[in-house]
Amino acid sequence: MIDNRRFLKIVPYLFLISSLVSCTSVKEFNYTVTEKKHEPAQLIKDVDFTYQLLKDGHAGLYWYVTKAELDNKFDSLKRTITGPLTTKEFFKKLSPVVAQIKCGHTKMLLVTKKLTKKEQDSIKKLGVKPINQLGYKIINNKLYITSFNQSIKEVKKGNEIIAINDVPSIEIIEGLKVNIASDGYNQTFKTAVLNRSFTNWYTNFYDNKDFVDFKVKNEKDSIIDLKLNTYKKPVVKDSTVVKKKTKEEKATEKKIARAKQKLNYKGYDEFKNPILDLKFLEKDSSVAYLKVKSFSFPYANFERFFKESFIALKKGQTKDLILDLRDNGGGSLKACRDLFSYLVNKDFVYLQQTAVDHRFNPYVREKGILNILKVVPFQIANSLLLKKDKDKYRVNFKGTKSLHPKENHYDGKIYVLINGYTFSASALISANLKQINRATFVGQETGGGYNGCVAGIIPMINLPNSKLKLRMGLYPIVPNAHTETVGRGIFPDIEITNTIEDVVAGKDNELDWVLKEIKKKV
Template identity: 40%
Template sequence: MKKTALYLFIVFFFVQCASIKKHNKHLNDLIAEEKLKSDVDFTYRKLQELHPNLYWYISKEALDYKFDSLKLTLTKPITSFNFYKKLSPVVAAVRQGHLVVYPPTKLLTKRETKALIKKGTGPFSQFDFELFNEKLYVVKNKSYDKTIQSGTEVLAVNGTKPIDLIKKHNQYYSSDGYNNTFKTNYSGKRFSTFFSNENGIKDSLKFDFKFNDSLKTITIKRKKKDTNGTHSKKIKKKRVLKDKAKSKEIRKKKKVNGYYSVEKNYNRNLRFLEKDSSIAIMKIRSFKIGDYKTFYKESFSKIAEYQSKTLILDLRNNGGGRVSEIADLYSYLADSTFVFLDKSEVVSKASVFKGAYLSGGSFGFKALKTVFSPIMYTYLLLTVHKSQNGKNYYATQTKPHKVSKNAFKGKIYVLINGGSFSASSIISSNLKGSKRAYFVGEETGGAYNGTVAGFMPRVKLPNTNIQIRIGLMYMAPYFKTTLEGRGIFPDMQIIPTIEDRTKENDPEMNWILDDIKSGI
């Protein structure tokens, strides 16, 4: 049995390496017009087969025209990356943030990835960037050059002006609907990805910086790990391990709260302000990793024990995650029995079965899923039903929920911004619609009236090997608004400036704390 497992691992390893080499070898191949046009037709056909609300923000006639016009521009052979730059704006016209065309880029084997990590931290990873008024700024400097201050403007990288590249790549993806806050929030942080997609991964980059009226050009190279620092960390780790109780407590916290090892922070946090713990602050970075049920149960038990009067829920830059988690969290925030979601629309049982269950994964994994496919299809027969309107629906989180035992009864503030997307927008919609919370910040990146997500398989185009992620479920919150295609608007709009970032000032949180004090 062990020999068989080892043999399968070796076979899988070499097949994977061969696949990566084949992919990289043909990255710059010119693809014939007929094959490119075939992939355009394939893309539109798959969208129609799988996407349940394709014409939500664009009419069928308008989208038909865009796909037909795209084919007319394909008059000569081009590379898959140049085809991506033509195809992605058309797909982005659907205005669904979960619908993503992935650029064809060079892939690395596990060995190559390890070698790259060993060489040190890349030049882009040594900074945190944000966009303010169409200018890119360094908001955190983690490089070896400590002369670069927070608030330094990036004028160019290897001669490329950031705003030019950002505007170009902003055509290649979309938010949900018509808001602009999602791209404003997202594009600055993703500038390095845009640059690497165009130019590949670099070991050194030449930055043109501006701070106040001072201009300077600095070349940032890969930053090797500080072995002395690593050694001291190992010593500290040994000290921690000596205290078994403390070590056990840390392991539990990482498991429950969710821990991001790269950023070295927790996905969920609860803290209290004021000596009497009257103000509780819950920061949730995403609804993904960690044991959320235990976290919310313990957190709201503690909030009840401390008799906190105000809860501040921070959902800024929360890109979403599990629907089951936001429904569970809402049960601690709602003031009465609630329905969390409408029934989720899908194209058909086949769209979920073929599009989500059977797609993706290695050959071996696909074979395993085929074996269990009768069980999955039986499940879909029981959960996907055709309504009287002729549409198919998948029922999840649609039954009435009772509020949890320690549901919070006090005042709730919710912090939102353009990075609040997907699941964080859905729970915000219900909190806003039920008038359960007061919102501070800026319009969310996700739409008030729901999104197309849920199962999200990647479909590979047959000739260019470009992958497209397609949401299969139209998920709508119980509460909705008449203003279509916009996010949740704050009751108090506050947008931070670059000065706030450099001074580590939090104007949204400060406003809430002042508002609480003024109401006392």
């Protein structure tokens, strides 16, 4: 164990050394991850390094694949490495093998060139790449257009993309999916992940070219060629005369800015909509809509939001609560547990007690003097989380013992909206609610597993030669719930599917179904 006081004294010197070598190290790093061809022996060492980390640290490595099967997959991978490969070429080989573990928190990350601010600005000036000029949606393994650059006139929203640069869309989709692990055998998570960031996934595996040929089926079922080049936005000179603001105008702006800042605890998503939101959908407050799109984001104050929301529900005498967990990829275990405590009216246990064989610090295996900056904090976190219990180490998450419901807890009817990106912490609360029949679930199967996941602390470790990153879960987190259907998520009581026409029209079929159901009771 490193003495913390001594460590703090040497930190400034470590940062000084870091700044002195940064220019050389960045240049070397960029060459390594872009141009360098790594010899087979180096890459095989990275394969062994990866598998050893997983065997030593991943508590659920063999939940969904046997040791013999996984041994064979890694051995087979090494046999295919017969010549030098770039980092990206190696990533394409290693990524699908790691995904075979079927842990949604564990994956390979492709590292890219580190760019200076000047280089980033220069790239932006070159224009928008073709693949970034469209918006995409995958439904039933078909790829559709949901938005497009205003200069594009040949297509409409909802048109299907048949192929990209002569590669069939189905081949692209299936090829990308093998690199995405869900918790077990679930498939909705893979589609949801691609729908959130199709362009990023595509450019990880295909070159981000300045010319792309899309084969598109239009509304008349005719196949058209949509040929796109990098689009440079025209420079529009702003001729607006900026007037000097009055004191009153400046004061008003500051007041608006302060008001917006006060709402930061609710967060904002990529569409500038609140991540946390409560709305009453009827004038008499009888129906409430509670959106929780994430359990983790900057400036979040879940304790405040939940307290305010459930006081409002109590005051409004709400009879029906719609809890929207769609697209909630998880986050804080405390936040999801606190929300659960507002939805029950008696003492509860939230998690099953789990344990691991040993304490594990993956960062001690990375090279470099600065690695101590990661080793020590991780070691401290580990010592706080894991408690020795006979021949095991008990994972010390709060919730394994009985807890009380919150004051102002809600006792009325609950509907929970779920989809393929309801994952991790949002799957934990869903499983616990499902187990006690507390809610009616509407939507699609969750991406997170009913029987839990491997997460807790999630380190990212650099491979020594290729510089790829391994992101891996370490500790089993199991809800106080169980299903015999192994390797699947929480299934909806009412399954709702959406067509591309629904997406283009902006329909919310899940919410619409719930509202119609509520009206039946009136």
